[in-house]
Structures are given as structure tokens and as C-alpha cells.
Amino acid sequence: MRPTIEKITPQLKTIFSHLHEHPETSWNEHDTTSYIRQLFKNYDCKITTLDDSPGLVIEIGQGSPVVAMRADIDALWQEVNGEFQANHSCGHDAHMTIAIGSLLTLLEDGYPEKGTFRFIFQPAEEKGTGALSLVDKGIVDDVDYLYGMHLRPMEELGDNQFAPAIRHGAAxxxxxxxxxxxxxxxxxxxxxxxxxxxxxxxxxxxxxxxxxxxxxxxxxxxxxxxxxxxxxxxxxxxxxxxxxxxxxxxxxxxxxxxxxxxxxxxxxxxxxxxxxxxxxxAASVINQEATSIMEDAIKDSVGVDKLQPMITTTGGDDFHFYTIKKPHLKATMLAIGCDLQPGLHHPNMTFNHAIIPEAVEILTNALIKTAERGNQDDQ
Structure with missing residues (x-):
């Protein structure tokens, strides 16, 4: 693992704890947006908030290719121990933490001279409308590659196992x-x-x-x-x-x-x-090139023994609207096995938090590999 990721792991634990303890439902993620923004206000990066909704985009680098990572930021509204409340039972608190960790790693370690890295913190995935809203705002118009992630339940993927794509169904x-x-x-x-x-x-x-x-x-x-x-x-x-x-x-x-x-x-x-x-x-559209890059990133980051085939699930995710609405996008989602029990959307869902730094390593490598491949293609 990169020394930088080991160094920031205590910080990532603090970030995750804050996000987990301050969940906000779809289209209400204003405090979450402000929290992520303040984490990077002193770094050399471009931060763009959205005029009419929560969510933000943070960008570093310049030129092509434009490589993006999307993290969903909303929580569910559900009954927990007899009371209805916002609750991160789908793992979006982990997704945000992983994306933040990848951005921090690139800022600390440096990144390829050619290539733009765009981190999209998207609202309202649980409503199925957040991705469409960002598409309408033109957030991915110039994006060449897009990566996402999702924690997977034990019945789909074992602890400390990773898959380079998720074949989501329609919902x-x-x-x-x-x-x-x-x-x-x-x-x-x-x-x-x-x-x-x-x-x-x-x-x-x-x-x-x-x-x-x-x-x-x-x-x-x-x-x-x-x-x-x-x-x-x-x-x-x-x-x-x-x-x-x-x-x-x-x-x-x-x-x-x-x-x-x-x-x-x-x-x-x-x-x-x-x-x-x-x-x-809509059901997912799988891109083989993006999947291949993610597969290589898994092998290089955590070893071939932790690599599993693409996950097929009847669960849905509005991530796939990006590729459906913008067919030029090459996209895939990293499936993260993390001893998630009893299941996604269970009010008392738990998972192995130690998986967060490893996911940061994989996705950071995927971003760098993608930018380097794009530069080679231009030569």
C-alpha cells in the first residue's frame, strides 16, 4: 500500500465517523456538502458547488483525458431502533470516504502532468434522480472515463474481495x-x-x-x-x-x-x-475498457487472489444514467467485499471498515492508469 494512504488512514477514520454520524437524506445533503468542501479549501484544487442543490465537484490536473470518480452522498430515511431517521445503511458514507481518500492521495503524491481528475460528490442516488440532475448540468459532458464504487453484501462478495464491475439491474x-x-x-x-x-x-x-x-x-x-x-x-x-x-x-x-x-x-x-x-x-451498460483498467488496478493494488469476476445483482444504481445519457463515457463500478451484514438497507448494517484504505489504493491506481493510458493513446 502507498505510504501516503497508510499515513492518512487515521484521518479517513475520522472523516468516515463524521459522515456516518451526520447522515442527510436525498436533496438535503447541505451539511455534507459543506463538510467535504472545507476538507479541501486549503488545497490547490478547483471546487465547484451546485447552484440549486447540494453536491459538489472537485477537480485537479489539466488537459485530457478527463477521468472522473463519482461518490453518492445521501442517506436513507428509515426506522432505526423504533425511530425514523436518516441512516447510512447503504454505505454511501464509505463511498464518500474512499473518494476523499483517493483525492487526498493524489494531492499528496502528485499525479500525471497530462490529465484532469474530477471527483463528483453526487446527491440523491437513493431517489434515482441525482445522476440525471448532474447530467443536465453538463458535469460529465467532457468526461472520458468515469469510475464508481459500491460496498457489496456477503451473499454477493466475500470479505476483502473485489470485482471490476457491477452488472446492476433496472429498478x-x-x-x-x-x-x-x-x-x-x-x-x-x-x-x-x-x-x-x-x-x-x-x-x-x-x-x-x-x-x-x-x-x-x-x-x-x-x-x-x-x-x-x-x-x-x-x-x-x-x-x-x-x-x-x-x-x-x-x-x-x-x-x-x-x-x-x-x-x-x-x-x-x-x-x-x-x-x-x-x-x-435503468440497468447497467458495461464498458470493457474501463472494466479492464479496474481489473488491472485490483491486481496491482491487492493481488490477483483478491480479484473476483464481475458481480451481477438485481439491485439498481443511478450511476448508470451517466453512460446511458452520455454513450461516449467509458465507465465501471468497483465492487467492494467487506463482510457487509445483514445486508444493504438493513437499519443496523455493518461492514469491515479496514477495507476503506484498500479501496482507496485500487481506485487511485485506476485513475492514474487511465490517465497514463490516455496519454499513450495520444502519442
Whole structure:
């Protein structure tokens, strides 16, 4: 490991602890943005904050190629020990710490004379809208290579193991509203019980049959109906549905089925069911050149014995909107095995923090290798 990374490891522990203890939900990451900004205010780098949202971009170097690293900065809102709160149960606190460590390493050790290194601290990954916002702002218009990272649960990748790419699936989050009339508990014939409609919807979602060779899932993740009065049959409800698919084509099939089912139930019960897509995250597009560079960086940094094949997961990440919206981008995500248990988004998720310096080493090497390869190609 680079001596610089060993030297800054105590500082990275402090940074991680601060980020972990001060989580902020999507589009509310203002204090997180300020904290990262102040870490680098005394360094020779260009810091750009966003006019209308949290998040920031820090840049060093000059010329081509432009090599970027993205870290997501938002936390989840979930129930932890009986109370709802912001919570870093998806590892974004680690992702930020790793990106900060890589930038600090380049600033301390130096970097290739030719090449621009851009560190993107992106808001609202959990909402699936942060990457699209930065694409619209032109943050990656001139980027040639883009790298990301994600901690992986034990069921996907063992402790202290790394993979050069993550084949994420597509994800879609739907909000629904059932609209009808309330009725007296003694007169169920005078309305349609929205809770019964919800039960029927769940059953029909379970009955969707799509090619089992392609991983996919669909499930209801929220349902609210009724109030304090026990003798009122509720006619209204709100609900949320989470859809996952390994390919964008299968996601399209799931969406068609959801729309057909809700239209059928609305017609049968003579009620209204409205659907609104909260987020729609596309499946990944894998770039072989970027993946190859990351694979070499893993081998050189931690040894070939810690290298694993590309991870395939039905989880989604808005990172892939960068490559879908900007096809010229060569991108991949480092999969980090870190004894993560019980799983991502569990309110009490834990992982092996000792993996952070090793991930810093890998990604720093990937950035340098990419810049050097770009300079060779120009010669």
C-alpha cells in the first residue's frame, strides 16, 4: 500500500465517523456538502458547488483525458431502533470516504502532468434522480472515463474481495393512489374497501409470470389506508411498489403488467387508481475498457487472489444514467467485499471498515492508469 494512504488512514477514520454520524437524506445533503468542501479549501484544487442543490465537484490536473470518480452522498430515511431517521445503511458514507481518500492521495503524491481528475460528490442516488440532475448540468459532458464504487453484501462478495464491475439491474419505484368513498362499517355494500383492493393488487402482482431465467421481482413496499375510527370502511389508500429486473426489456414487461392490473381493478370496482413513477433506474451498460483498467488496478493494488469476476445483482444504481445519457463515457463500478451484514438497507448494517484504505489504493491506481493510458493513446 502507498505510504501516503497508510499515513492518512487515521484521518479517513475520522472523516468516515463524521459522515456516518451526520447522515442527510436525498436533496438535503447541505451539511455534507459543506463538510467535504472545507476538507479541501486549503488545497490547490478547483471546487465547484451546485447552484440549486447540494453536491459538489472537485477537480485537479489539466488537459485530457478527463477521468472522473463519482461518490453518492445521501442517506436513507428509515426506522432505526423504533425511530425514523436518516441512516447510512447503504454505505454511501464509505463511498464518500474512499473518494476523499483517493483525492487526498493524489494531492499528496502528485499525479500525471497530462490529465484532469474530477471527483463528483453526487446527491440523491437513493431517489434515482441525482445522476440525471448532474447530467443536465453538463458535469460529465467532457468526461472520458468515469469510475464508481459500491460496498457489496456477503451473499454477493466475500470479505476483502473485489470485482471490476457491477452488472446492476433496472429498478422502478411507483407511487399509487386508490380513490373511492368511505362507508359505514355496517354497510359494506355501499363502497369498495380500499384495503381489500390493496390485497387483490398484491395477489395479482404475485401472479405476474415472466421468463424465470432473467432475475426480477415486484413487491408492495408501502400501504396506508383508514384512520382512527374503527367503524369506517376506507375508500381511499396510498401505496408504493418496488420493481426490479436484470434487463431493461423485462422491466418494460413488468410495467405493462402493473398498468394492466391496476386498470382492471379500477374498472371492476368502479374506483380510480392512479400511478406515478417516483424513480426509474435503468440497468447497467458495461464498458470493457474501463472494466479492464479496474481489473488491472485490483491486481496491482491487492493481488490477483483478491480479484473476483464481475458481480451481477438485481439491485439498481443511478450511476448508470451517466453512460446511458452520455454513450461516449467509458465507465465501471468497483465492487467492494467487506463482510457487509445483514445486508444493504438493513437499519443496523455493518461492514469491515479496514477495507476503506484498500479501496482507496485500487481506485487511485485506476485513475492514474487511465490517465497514463490516455496519454499513450495520444502519442
Amino acid at each position: 422502478c419505484f411507483i407511487d399509487g393512489v386508490i380513490q373511492g368513498d368511505d362507508a359505514h362499517g355496517a354497510r359494506p355494500h355501499l363502497n369498495t374497501n380500499a384495503i381489500h383492493v390493496g390485497g387483490e393488487l398484491i395477489q395479482h402482482l404475485k401472479n405476474i409470470d415472466i421468463n424465470p431465467m432473467i432475475p426480477h421481482s415486484i413487491k408492495m413496499t408501502a400501504f396506508q389506508s383508514g384512520g382512527e375510527s374503527k367503524n369506517i370502511i376506507p375508500g381511499n389508500a396510498t401505496f408504493s411498489v418496488d420493481l426490479r429486473a436484470q434487463t431493461n426489456a423485462v422491466m418494460d414487461e413488468l410495467m405493462i403488467n402493473v398498468k394492466r392490473i391496476t386498470a382492471m381493478l379500477a374498472d371492476y370496482h368502479n374506483i380510480s387508481i392512479e400511478l406515478k413513477i417516483d424513480a426509474n433506474i
